[in-house]
Amino acid sequence: MLRPSTAAPPRGPRPDPVPPTPSPAGARTIEIDPPRRLTLSYAPERDKAPDGGEIVWTWVPFEERDGRGKDRPVLIISRADARSAYAVRLTSKSHEGDRQYLALGTGEWDPQGRPSWVDIEQLYLVYDVGMRREAAALDRKRFNAIASALAARHGWRRE
Numbered sequence: 001m002l003r004p005s006t007a008a009p010p011r012g013p014r015p016d017p018v019p020p021t022p023s024p025a026g027a028r029t030i031e032i033d034p035p036r037r038l039t040l041s042y043a044p045e046r047d048k049a050p051d052g053g054e055i056v057w058t059w060v061p062f063e064e065r066d067g068r069g070k071d072r073p074v075l076i077i078s079r080a081d082a083r084s085a086y087a088v089r090l091t092s093k094s095h096e097g098d099r100q101y102l103a104l105g106t107g108e109w110d111p112q113g114r115p116s117w118v119d120i121e122q123l124y125l126v127y128d129v130g131m132r133r134e135a136a137a138l139d140r141k142r143f144n145a146i147a148s149a150l151a152a153r154h155g156w157r158r159e
Contacts, residue, residue: 027127044137
């Protein structure tokens with residue numbers, strides 16, 4: 001079901017991330033550089049906190065890093081600490097042929113039933129208080145496929 005794309009655009013140097021700023025729901029999600037060490041974990045639990053394997057909705061900054069962003073679904077791949085989790089963003093825009101994205105398919109996180117894609121290059125830190133809602137627990141098979149791609153790309157471990 002997941003398939004990697006084949007072409008990746010060149011990436012330039014990454015500007016400073018947009019700093020977290022308070023929002024009505026709490027701290028905003030921020031883009032971060034991937035850590036050298038990370039253990040990917042699958043532990044979905046309907047507990048109002050983002051857990052590995054869950055797709056949650058949160059405010060995500062735009063790529064322009066100009067302070068703008070929008071609410072969008074992200075896949076939680078691991079807890080960072082007691083207050084936050086690591087995530088990769090989802091998009092419904094097709095990225096067929098782009099190695100930076102994996103085709104995820106459809107799921108209950110998108111009420112319109114559109115196919116989703118996972119961006120395996122950009123990593124985000126989602127604060128528990130900034131999570132808008134838990135949308136779905138991704139099935140283990142699809143999570144494992146994404147975790148394998150992330151582990152290969154970034155050198156991370158899997159639980």
